[in-house]
Amino acid sequence: MNTSSVVLRDRWLRVNFGAGRPAHADFHYLWLRHNCALDLHPTTRERLVDASEIDERIAPTSARIDGDSLVVSWNDAVRRESRYPLAWLRAHAYAAEREEPPRPVTALDALTLDARSLDRVALFRAALEGVERHGVVRVVHFRPSGDPRPEDTEAIIDALSDAGLSVVGTHFGRIEDLRVDNSTNQNTDQLGYTDAAVHLHTDQPFLEAPPTFQALHCIAPAPRGGESFLVDARALAEILRAEDADAYELLRTVPVTFHRKQKSFEKILSAPILGEDGPAGFRVRYSYFTLAPYRVPFAQMERWYRAHRRFAELVRDERHHVRFLLGAGDFVLYDNHRMLHARTSFEGHRWLRGVYFDR
Numbered sequence: 290m291n292t293s294s295v296v297l298r299d300r301w302l303r304v305n306f307g308a309g310r311p312a313h314a315d316f317h318y319l320w321l322r323h324n325c326a327l328d329l330h331p332t333t334r335e336r337l338v339d340a341s342e343i344d345e346r347i348a349p350t351s352a353r354i355d356g357d358s359l360v361v362s363w364n365d366a367v368r369r370e371s372r373y374p375l376a377w378l379r380a381h382a383y384a385a386e387r388e389e390p391p392r393p394v395t396a397l398d399a400l401t402l403d404a405r406s407l408d409r410v411a412l413f414r415a416a417l418e419g420v421e422r423h424g425v426v427r428v429v430h431f432r433p434s435g436d437p438r439p440e441d442t443e444a445i446i447d448a449l450s451d452a453g454l455s456v457v458g459t460h461f462g463r464i465e466d467l468r469v470d471n472s473t474n475q476n477t478d479q480l481g482y483t484d485a486a487v488h489l490h491t492d493q494p495f496l497e498a499p500p501t502f503q504a505l506h507c508i509a510p511a512p513r514g515g516e517s518f519l520v521d522a523r524a525l526a527e528i529l530r531a532e533d534a535d536a537y538e539l540l541r542t543v544p545v546t547f548h549r550k551q552k553s554f555e556k557i558l559s560a561p562i563l564g565e566d567g568p569a570g571f572r573v574r575y576s577y578f579t580l581a582p583y584r585v586p587f588a589q590m591e592r593w594y595r596a597h598r599r600f601a602e603l604v605r606d607e608r609h610h611v612r613f614l615l616g617a618g619d620f621v622l623y624d625n626h627r628m629l630h631a632r633t634s635f636e637g638h639r640w641l642r643g644v645y646f647d648r
């Protein structure tokens with residue numbers, strides 16, 4: 290019995306051969322299409338197509354194993370079914386038994402703690418373990434009555450202090466009141482204090498040592514919108530490294546400039562987007578709204594944009610996101626060196642309180 294199977298990814302597919310070696314092999318869509326036997330002259334068997342004639346974003350509309358062949362249909366409106374004998378794929382496997390890095394964990398259940406089922410010490414110990422493992426933890430019902438107060442933010446601070454973290458003040462103050470009618474913070478001229486969407490970013494990338502953790506405590510959710518979502522940039526950097534080593538290397542080595550300029554604060558810092566200088570050996574700096582114009586050498590600029598786009602595509606892919614609505618009394622704690630965070634736009638009154646911590 291043929292137990293071969295095929296798994297589709299964004300730019301490549303994996304053939305599981307079912308028996309024998311290699312057990313599996315990965316093939317880029319571009320490579321498969323370039324090697325389609327339908328593009329050989331029927332009598333001379335010479336190739337009729339140059340690879341540059343194939344759209345870079347070529348991808349299957351479907352792929353299946355049929356007998357002892359892989360059969361692929363394509364998205365470029367050409368009616369064709371390409372057939373690749375499994376023995377031929379085996380013989381030409383350039384990525385035999387390639388290891389695929391783990392995808393980010395996005396199951397909300399695995400990232401959620403219910404404050405009603407744990408005592409205070411156990412809850413915060415579990416929260417820090419969760420952040421260590423997955424980069425983020427969501428705690429629901431920190432105030433079971435669903436009627437949280439600003440003082441509850443102090444209770445979170447006390448508990449995290451007892452667990453070994455200390456509060457880091459910023460140019461906004463000690464605690465940020467993320468609300469449209471903010472009157473408590475310095476430098477309120479920032480997106481966070483509007484009702485606009487704020488797409489994925491890290492906080493304070495313009496500091497040499499951005500704060501390690503942020504807690505976002507929900508006092509009042511918006512009547513409409515204001516969902517939170519995060520993405521594990523560390524896991525995605527590993528996927529990028531495995532799929533596009535050049536892009537990864539550019540993101541790790543090309544410095545970009547983050548320029549934060551507000552009414553009474555200004556800071557400029559140049560650093561690569563991906564670094565290994567974080568406390569746990571990884572640090573991402575990602576902030577489209579504080580990015581200064583690129584100063585990359587002319588001959589490198591297009592490569593740079595391409596590399597950045599590859600990473601941004603992984604980051605913005607909703608399949609990689611953890612998404613939830615913080616209810617009154619819920620909070621989220623995440624690792625700001627590893628996770629990007631975001632919120633959707635909202636209408637009406639919404640009040641979150643933000644606090645940064647270092648170990």
Ligand SMILES: [Fe+2]
Pocket residue numbers: 481490491492630
């Ligand atoms: Fe932020």
